[in-house]
Amino acid sequence: MRQYVQVPTVEQEKTYDYNSAFEPRPCMCLGVCCCCAALRPRYKRLVDNIFPEDPKDGLVKADMEKLTFYAVSAPEKLDRIGAYLAERLSRDVVRHRYGYVLIAMEALDQLLMACHSQSIKPFVESFLHMVAKLLESGEPKLQVLGTNSFVKFANIEEDTPSYHRRYDFFVSRFSAMCHSCDHDPEIQTEIRIAGIRGIQGVVRKTVNDELRATIWEPQHMDKIVPSLLFNMQKIEDVDSLNGTRIGPPSSPTGGEKEENPAVLAENCFRELLGRATYGNMNNAVRPVFAHLDHHRLWDPNEFAVSCFKIIMYSIQAQYSHHVIQEILGHLDVRKRDSPRVRAGIIQVLLEAVAIAAKGSIGPTVLEVFNTLLKHLRISVDFELSDRRSSAGSAAFSTSSKESDERIVQNAIIQTIGFFGSNLPDYQRSEIMMFIMGKVPVFGITSQSLDTSHLGDLGTRRIQIMLLRSLLMVTSGYKATAITNALPAPFLDPLLSPSLMEDSELRQLVLEVLHNLIDRHDNRAKLRGIRIIPDVSDLKIKRDKISRQDVSFMKKHGQQLYRHIYLGCKEEDNVQKNFELLYTSLALTTIELANEEVVIDLIRLAIALQDIAIINEDNLPMFNRCGVMALVAAYLNFLSQMIAVPAFCQHVSKVIETRSLEAPYFLPETIFKDKCNLPKSLEKHEKNLFFLTNKIAESLGGSGYSVERLSVPYVPQVTDEDRLSRRKSIVDTVSIQVDILPGNSTEDKIDSTEEITFEALKKAIDNNGLEEQEKEKRRLVIEKFQKAPFEEIAAQCETKANLLHDRLAQILELTIRPPPSPSGTMTITAGHAHYQSVPVYEMKFPDLCVY
Numbered sequence: 129m130r131q132y133v134q135v136p137t138v139e140q141e142k143t144y145d146y147n148s149a150f151e152p153r154p155c156m157c158l159g160v161c162c163c164c165a166a167l168r169p170r171y172k173r174l175v176d177n178i179f180p181e182d183p184k185d186g187l188v189k190a191d192m193e194k195l196t197f198y199a200v201s202a203p204e205k206l207d208r209i210g211a212y213l214a215e216r217l218s219r220d221v222v223r224h225r226y227g228y229v230l231i232a233m234e235a236l237d238q239l240l241m242a243c244h245s246q247s248i249k250p251f252v253e254s255f256l257h258m259v260a261k262l263l264e265s266g267e268p269k270l271q272v273l274g275t276n277s278f279v280k281f282a283n284i285e286e287d288t289p290s291y292h293r294r295y296d297f298f299v300s301r302f303s304a305m306c307h308s309c310d311h312d313p314e315i316q317t318e319i320r321i322a323g324i325r326g327i328q329g330v331v332r333k334t335v336n337d338e339l340r341a342t343i344w345e346p347q348h349m350d351k352i353v354p355s356l357l358f359n360m361q362k363i364e365d366v367d368s369l370n371g372t373r374i375g376p377p378s379s380p381t382g383g384e385k386e387e388n389p390a391v392l393a394e395n396c397f398r399e400l401l402g403r404a405t406y407g408n409m410n411n412a413v414r415p416v417f418a419h420l421d422h423h424r425l426w427d428p429n430e431f432a433v434s435c436f437k438i439i440m441y442s443i444q445a446q447y448s449h450h451v452i453q454e455i456l457g458h459l460d461v462r463k464r465d466s467p468r469v470r471a472g473i474i475q476v477l478l479e480a481v482a483i484a485a486k487g488s489i490g491p492t493v494l495e496v497f498n499t500l501l502k503h504l505r506i507s508v509d510f511e512l513s514d515r516r517s518s519a520g521s522a523a524f525s526t527s528s529k530e531s532d533e534r535i536v537q538n539a540i541i542q543t544i545g546f547f548g549s550n551l552p553d554y555q556r557s558e559i560m561m562f563i564m565g566k567v568p569v570f571g572i573t574s575q576s577l578d579t580s581h582l583g584d585l586g587t588r589r590i591q592i593m594l595l596r597s598l599l600m601v602t603s604g605y606k607a608t609a610i611t612n613a614l615p616a617p618f619l620d621p622l623l624s625p626s627l628m629e630d631s632e633l634r635q636l637v638l639e640v641l642h643n644l645i646d647r648h649d650n651r652a653k654l655r656g657i658r659i660i661p662d663v664s665d666l667k668i669k670r671d672k673i674s675r676q677d678v679s680f681m682k683k684h685g686q687q688l689y690r691h692i693y694l695g696c697k698e699e700d701n702v703q704k705n706f707e708l709l710y711t712s713l714a715l716t717t718i719e720l721a722n723e724e725v726v727i728d729l730i731r732l733a734i735a736l737q738d739i740a741i742i743n744e745d746n747l748p749m750f751n752r753c754g755v756m757a758l759v760a761a762y763l764n765f766l767s768q769m770i771a772v773p774a775f776c777q778h779v780s781k782v783i784e785t786r787s788l789e790a791p792y793f794l795p796e797t798i799f800k801d802k803c804n805l806p807k808s809l810e811k812h813e814k815n816l817f818f819l820t821n822k823i824a825e826s827l828g829g830s831g832y833s834v835e836r837l838s839v840p841y842v843p844q845v846t847d848e849d850r851l852s853r854r855k856s857i858v859d860t861v862s863i864q865v866d867i868l869p870g871n872s873t874e875d876k877i878d879s880t881e882e883i884t885f886e887a888l889k890k891a892i893d894n895n896g897l898e899e900q901e902k903e904k905r906r907l908v909i910e911k912f913q914k915a916p917f918e919e920i921a922a923q924c925e926t927k928a929n930l931l932h933d934r935l936a937q938i939l940e941l942t943i944r945p946p947p948s949p950s951g952t953m954t955i956t957a958g959h960a961h962y963q964s965v966p967v968y969e970m971k972f973p974d975l976c977v978y
Contacts, residue, residue, distance in 0.1 A: 171205050174198055175212050178235055183227025187234050195235070196242050206243060210236070210254030217258050221265060229270065233258070233277050240281060252293075255281065263301045268315050271305065275322040275329075282329030295330050299348050302326035306355035306393075320359060320389040327352055328396040331403065344408035352400070353415035359393035361423075361431055394438065401442035409450045413439065417458045429472035436476050440483040448484035455480060456499045463506060467532035470503070474539040481547045496547060497559060500540050501566050501594070507536045508589045537593055545600020557612065559601055564621050567594045588630060595636035602643035609676035610720065613644040619684060623691045631700045638695075638708040645715045657703075657710040657761050657795045659783060663768040670718050677720050685725060686918045688716065689732045690843040696736050696755050697745050703799045706754045713762045717769055726770060727827075727836055728916075733759050733766075734820055735841035741809055741817070749805045750798070757795040760786065763818055774826030778818070785815050835914040844922030 177191035199206055217232040236255055243251070255277075262274030278298065305323025310316040331352075334343040342348070404412045416435055425431050439451055455477045462469060481496070511533040548559050568587050607613035614622075622637060642651050648669035660666070695701075695709055717729060737759045739745070740752040747755075760783055767776040783794065790812060791797040792805055806812075824834040912920065 169208075171195075171198065171209050172212055175209060175216070175235075179216075179228060179231055183225065183231060187231050192235060192238065196238060199239055199243055203243060206239070206251040207254065209239065210251040214254045214258045214261075218261055221261055221270070226267070226270065229262075230273065233262070233273055237277055237280055240284065252281070256293075256298075260297055260301075263298075263305075268310070268319055272318060272322045275302070275305075275326045279325050279329040282333040294342060295334060296342075296348070298326065298330055299343070299351055302330065303351040303355040306359055306389075317389060321387075321392060323355065324359060324389055324392045324396055327355065328392075328399065331396070331400050344404075344411050346411050346414075349411045350415050350418070353397075353412065354419045356393045356397045356400075357416065357419045357435065359389045360397065360435070361390075361425075398438060398442040401439055402444075404443060404447070406447060406450075409443065409447050410454060413451055413454050417454070421462075426472035426476075427466070427468040429475055432472060432476050433479050436480050437483070440480050445484075448480075452477070452480055452484060452496060456496065459499065459503060463503065467507070467510070467536045470507075471532075471536045471539045474500075474503075474536065474543055478539065478543040478546060481543060482550070493551065493555060493559065494562060497544060497562055500544055501563070501597075504537060504540045504593050504597075505590060507533050507540070508586055508593065511537075511589070512586050541593060541597050541600060544597040545603065548597075548601030549603055549605075553605065553607065553612075556601060556605055557607075557615075557618075560598060561618050563594055563598045563601065564618055567591055567598075567621065588633075591630075591633055592636065595633065595640065599636060599640050599643065602640055605643060606647045607644070609674060610645065610647075610680045611676050614680070614684070616684070619687065623687065629698070629700065631698070631702060631705055634695055634698065635704055635708055638705075638712055642708070642711055642715060645712075645719050647719060650718055651711060651715065654711050654714050655707075657707045657758065657799070659761055659764050659794060659796065660768070663765060668718060668769075673720065673722050678722060681720050681722075681725050682918070685720075685728060686844055686922060688712075689728060689841070693732060693735060693739075693841070693843050696758065697739060697747065699745075699747060699751060701751055701754065703754075706758050706795075706799070710758050710761055714765050717766055721769075723832055726766070727832065727834070728841075729766065730763075730823060730827075731837060731839070731841040733763055734818065734823075734837075737818060738840075743809075749807075752809060753792045753798045753805060756793040757798045759818065760793060761795050772827060772830045772832075774829060775823060778822050778826055782816065782818055790816050836916065839911055839915045839919075842919065842923065844919070844926060 174191065174195040178188050178195055180186070180188055195209070199209055213232055213236055217229055220226070220228040220232065236258065239251070240255060259274045259278050259281075262270045262277075265271065302323045305319050305326065308316050308319035308323065310319060330343065343352075401412060416439070420426060420432050420435070436451070436455075440448060443451065455473065459470065459473050459477070462473060514533070544563075548556055551559065568590055605613065622640065628634070648671070650666075650668055650670075653666045653668065692709055692712055695705070698705070713729065713733075717726070721729065736755050740747070740755040740759075743752060760779075763779050764783060767779045786793045790806070792803055793816065797803055820837055824837045827837075828834045
C-alpha cells in the first residue's frame with residue numbers, strides 16, 4: 129500500500145483572489161495539445177509535415193511521398209489539400225518567407241503531375257489561384273517561379289476540358305512581363321523570358337480545344353501579338369547591324385531559345401500562327417499591322433518583311449490568301465500616307481505573294497491585281513499633282529517627291545510581275561487579259577481604269593506602267609500553241625499602242641510580243657541587230673510548225689506584218705526600236721514560218737526597203753538608213769534559216785557591195801555614235817538593193833511558190849489607225865468619190881478642164897490610152913489571181929471603210945432631214961402642227977431611182 133505524507137502548507141500573502149482550480153499544470157497542457165493535434169484532419173497533418181523547421185533543408189521527401197499516396201488514394205481530398213496549400217502559401221508570401229513558398233510550389237507541382245483524376249479540377253483552381261498570387265508579387269523570383277509552375281501545368285493534357293476556366297488574367301500578366309523595363313538588364317531579360325514562356329503555355333493550353341477558343345478573341349490577340357513582336361524586334365536590331373537574314377528564318381537551338389527573349393518570342397509566334405484556323409486567322413494578323421503602324425516600322429521595312437515571312441511560312445498553305453487580303457486592305461487604309469510607307473507595304477505584299485504564289489491563292493488573284501492597278505493610278509495621280517503644285521517651288525523637293533512615287537510604282541510593277549509569273553498558265557492568260565483591258569487607249573473613254581482627269585501625260589504614264597507590268601507577267605510564259613498566248617481579244621488591244629507616237633510604248637509592246645512568241649528561249653541569241661556571218665553558230669532551237677500555228681498566221685499574220693511595217697515608219701525610232709523590230713521578224717521566222725509565211729516576210733522586207741527608197745513619209749535620213757540596215761540584217765538571217773544557196777548568194781553579194789560603197793546601209797555602221805549619213809538615196813545603184821526578181825529566181829528553183837512576190841505588200845487599214853495619234857495610212861491613200869450628175873452643177877462648171885494643145889494631142893492618141901487600160905486590167909487580174917485572199921479582203925475592206933466615212937461626212941453636212949410621208953413637225957404659237965408630203969412630190973437622189 130501507498131503511504132501518504134502530509135506536507136505542511138504555508139499560506140502566502142495574496143493581493144488578489146486566485147482560484148487554484150484554474151492553475152495551469154504542465155502535464156495537463158501537454159495532453160490537451162496532443163489531443164488537439166490528433167483531432168486535426170489528416171490532410172492538414174500531411175501537408176504540415178512536408179515543411180521542415182528550416183526552409184533551407186528543402187521539401188521533406190518522405191512526408192511528400194505520404195502526401196502524394198494519400199492524394200492518389202483519396203482524390204476527393206485534392207481540393208482541400210490545394211486550398212490548404214494555397215492558404216499557407218498566401219500567408220508565407222505576405223510574410224516574405226520565400227523559402228516556404230518554394231517548398232509549397234514544389235509540392236503543388238508534384239501533386240499536379242501525380243494526380244490525373246476527375247477531382248483534379250477543383251485542385252487546379254487552387255493551383256491557378258496560387259500562381260496568380262506569385263505573378264502579382266513584385267519579386268522577380270516569385271514571378272519566374274509562378275511562370276514555371278504554370279508552364280508545367282500547361283503541358284498536362286486533361287481528360288475532359290473545363291469550359292468555365294478562363295485565362296484572361298494570365299494573358300494580361302504575361303503580356304505585361306514581356307514589356308518589363310527593370311533597371312537590371314539580367315533581371316529584365318529573365319522576366320521577359322518568363323512572360324514569353326507564360327504566353328506560350330497559355331497558347332498550348334487553350335488552342336487545342338476547339339470549343340474553348342477564347343484565346344483567339346481580339347482583346348487577347350491585341351495583347352499577345354504585340355508583346356511577342358516587341359521582343360522579336362530586338363533580334364532584328366542586331367541582325368541589321370550584322371547583316372540581314374536571307375530566306376526563311378532558321379529554327380533556334382535549345383540554348384538560344386532559353387537565353388534570348390527574341391528567339392523565344394519568334395518561336396512562340398510561329399507556334400501561335402501554326403495553330404490558327406480559318407475562323408481566327410484574321411484576329412492573329414491584324415495586331416501585326418497595328419504594331420507596325422504604331423512603331424512606324426514600314427520605312428524602313430526590314431522588320432515588317434521579316435514578320436510576314438514568318439507568318440507566311442508558319443500558317444497553313446490554304447490560309448495564305450487571308451494574309452494577302454489583310455495586306456491589301458491595309459494598303460487601302462494607308463493610301464494617303466507618304467510614298468515610302470506605301471512602298472514598304474507593297475514590298476511586304478511582294479514577299480507574301482512570293483511565298484503564296486505557288487500554293488493556294490484562292491479567289492484573291494483578280495483582287496490583288498485590281499487593287500495594285502488602282503494604287504498604281506493613285507500613285508501616278510499623286511506624282512502629277514505634286515508636279516503641278518510645286519511648279520514654282522524648289523526643284524529639289526519636286527524631284528524627291530517624284531522619285532518617291534517612282535519607288536511606289538516600281539514596287540507595284542514588281543509585285544504584279546512576280547505574282548503573275550508564278551501563276552499557272554491558265555490563270556496567267558486571264559491576268560494578261562485583265563491587265564490589257566486596263567490599258568487606256570486614246571479616243572476610247574470606256575476604260576475600267578479611269579484616267580480622264582490625268583491628262584495626256586498621266587495617261588501615257590499609266591500606259592507605260594501597265595505595259596511594264598504586262599511585260600513582267602508574260603516573262604517565262606511558254607504556251608504550247610500560239611493561239612493560247614495571243615488570242616484575238618488580247619492581240620488586238622495589245623497591238624493598238626504600237627501605233628502611238630511614243631517610242632517607249634512601242635518598245636514595250638514589242639517586248640511583250642517577244643515573250644509570247646519566243647517559246648524556245650532564242651531571244652537572247654538574237655539580241656542586237658547585226659549581220660550574222662553564220663547563223664548555225666547561234667544553235668537556234670525550233671520545232672516543226674503545228675497546225676494551230678499555221679492557222680494563227682492565216683488569221684492574224686497580216687495584222688502582225690502591218691504593225692511591223694507601220695512601226696518602221698515612225699520618225700522617233702531609235703536604235704532600240706530597230707533592234708526590237710529585227711527580233712520580231714527573226715522570232716516570227718523561227719516559231720511561225722512555213723513556206724507561205726516566208727514569202728510574206730520577204731514581201732514585207734521589200735516593202736520596208738521601198739519605204740526608205742521612195743520616202744513618201746519624209747522620214748529623216750537616219751531612219752531611212754536604219755530601215756535599210758534592218759532589212760539587210762533580217763534577209764541575211766532569213767536566207768541562212770531557209771538555206772537556199774542562190775538566195776544566200778544574192779543577199780551576201782548585196783551586203784558585201786554595201787560594206788564597200790554604202791556602209792551606212794549596214795547595222796554595224798549606222799548605229800554607231802558618229803556615222804556619216806548620205807544626202808540622198810536616189811543616186812544609188814541597184815546593186816545596193818535587194819531585188820525582187822533576183823529573189824524570185826533564187827527561190828523558184830528551190831520549189832517555193834514565188835508568184836506572190838511580184839505583188840507589192842500593202843498593209844490593211846483598221847479602226848486602230850483612227851484611234852491612234854499618228855499619221856494614219858488612210859491619209860496616204862488617194863481615193864476619189866464620183867458624185868453622179870444632177871446634184872451639184874456648180875461643181876461641174878468649176879471642175880472643167882482647161883483645153884490645151886497637149887490635151888488635144890493626148891485625146892487624139894488613142895493607142896497609148898488603150899495600152900494603159902490593158903496594162904491596168906492585166907495588173908488587176910494578176911493581183912486577184914496571185915495575191916492572198918486576206919490581202920484582197922483587207923483592200924476591199926479599206927475601200928469600204930473609206931466610202932463609209934465619206935458618206936458619214938456628207939450626212940453630217942445635211943442641214944435638215946429629208947421629207948417623209950409621215951410629215952414633219954412645226955411649232956407655231958406654242959402648238960405643234962404636222963405637215964405631210966405626198967410620196968409623188970418627194971425628190972429622191974438619182975442613186976435611189978431605178
